Amino acid sequence: MNKIISLIAICLLFVTILSSCQQEKKLPFYGERHTETIKDSSGADKIDTVYQTIPNWSFLNQDSVVTTNRATDGKVYIADFFFTSCTTICPTMHRNLMTVYNQFKTNPDVMFVSHTIDFKYDRPYVLKKYAQKLGVDGAKWQFLYGSKDSVYTLAEKNYLVAVGEDSTAKDGYIHQGYLVLIDKDRRIRGAYDGTKKDQVEQLKKDIPVLLAEYKK
Amino acid sequence: MRKYIINSIFMLSIMAVIFSCQNQETVDLQNYMSNGKDIYKSRCQNCHGENGEGLGELAPPLTDSVFLKTNKSRLACIIKNGINEPLIVHGKEYKEKMPAFPELADIDVAQVMVYITNSFGNNQGFVPYKQVSTQLQNCK
Numbered sequence: 001m002n003k004i005i006s007l008i009a010i011c012l013l014f015v016t017i018l019s020s021c022q023q024e025k026k027l028p029f030y031g032e033r034h035t036e037t038i039k040d041s042s043g044a045d046k047i048d049t050v051y052q053t054i055p056n057w058s059f060l061n062q063d064s065v066v067t068t069n070r071a072t073d074g075k076v077y078i079a080d081f082f083f084t085s086c087t088t089i090c091p092t093m094h095r096n097l098m099t100v101y102n103q104f105k106t107n108p109d110v111m112f113v114s115h116t117i118d119f120k121y122d123r124p125y126v127l128k129k130y131a132q133k134l135g136v137d138g139a140k141w142q143f144l145y146g147s148k149d150s151v152y153t154l155a156e157k158n159y160l161v162a163v164g165e166d167s168t169a170k171d172g173y174i175h176q177g178y179l180v181l182i183d184k185d186r187r188i189r190g191a192y193d194g195t196k197k198d199q200v201e202q203l204k205k206d207i208p209v210l211l212a213e214y215k216k
Numbered sequence: 217m218r219k220y221i222i223n224s225i226f227m228l229s230i231m232a233v234i235f236s237c238q239n240q241e242t243v244d245l246q247n248y249m250s251n252g253k254d255i256y257k258s259r260c261q262n263c264h265g266e267n268g269e270g271l272g273e274l275a276p277p278l279t280d281s282v283f284l285k286t287n288k289s290r291l292a293c294i295i296k297n298g299i300n301e302p303l304i305v306h307g308k309e310y311k312e313k314m315p316a317f318p319e320l321a322d323i324d325v326a327q328v329m330v331y332i333t334n335s336f337g338n339n340q341g342f343v344p345y346k347q348v349s350t351q352l353q354n355c356k
Contacts, residue, residue: 088262
């Protein structure tokens with residue numbers, strides 16, 4: 001009898017330990033960070049970590065309308081870099097991203113932003129045609145056109161995606177196929193290889209995790 | 217009795233020849249299919265998809281058997297040189313330009329063509345490399 005009771009007690013102990021260990025999953029932060037001393041509500045000094053954020057931006061979208069960071073402010077969004085005449089990784093990236101788009105189409109807290117790196121050819125009307133042919137309609141997925149300097153700097157310094165012109169490449173440009181997940185406070189919370197199905201699946205799982213952080 | 221045995225051996229050998237001929241084509245087909253799949257993965261799949269489903273209106277699907285059949289003699293040229301004219305596939309018009317793949321040798325074109333025309337629900341059989349080579353010499 002005693003044996004049974006102690007066995008049950010041990011089991012209960014395990015369950016409590018396990019459940020107390022369970023931590024809510026949180027996505028990591030990417031990029032540079034530094035600490036700042038701030039005063040909390042009681043006036044005491046507190047050290048806080050400040051993460052890298054996406055700066056203000058302003059580009060033309062597929063409807064030739066000036067679009068700024070205000071479009072994505074307060075939203076979780078996925079950014080990527082591509083160009084319409086790309087025959088290598090972009091079609092796969094956007095094929096996979098389409099599945100994410102279709103899944104979160106009705107969620108007002110999620111947006112999609114694709115920057116073209118072909119500043120010569122991909123004018124807004126080219127982007128519009130591309131979006132329509134891909135099967136995207138509306139403002140949820142923005143296709144943005146900007147000067148080489150502004151887009152390339154944003155890609156490399158802020159989204160941490162390598163892009164470049166390369167006359168030896170088949171289509172004239174090279175770039176990484178990352179889908180970058182940005183939180184509502186403009187911090188980088190994930191980077192997924194858009195050409196790999198399993199990583200895109202992970203992105204689909206991570207978006208709700210990120211959204212849940214803001215529900216509290 | 218001896219005559220009978222000789223006759224039957226003769227018949228058997230003729231049958232063996234016929235069977236081995238058929239096998240050679242099956243072997244070739246399998247060969248083309250497996251090499252063609254690798255080429256498809258590295259050059260075509262980006263736009264046309266893992267199952268030949270295409271991509272929106274940007275890239276047509278490769279599942280229109282009627283289109284493939286009516287354009288059979290042009291397929292090799294399209295694969296190698298790309299195409300820049302509207303195509304009607306499954307009743308829908310596709311206007312995007314397809315890039316050329318000049319790096320593909322004739323045998324590569326033959327293999328990937330056989331792969332496409334015998335996958336994704338298509339079943340058009342084997343086309344030998346020599347035939348594809350002639351087609352490629354007469355591209356417009």
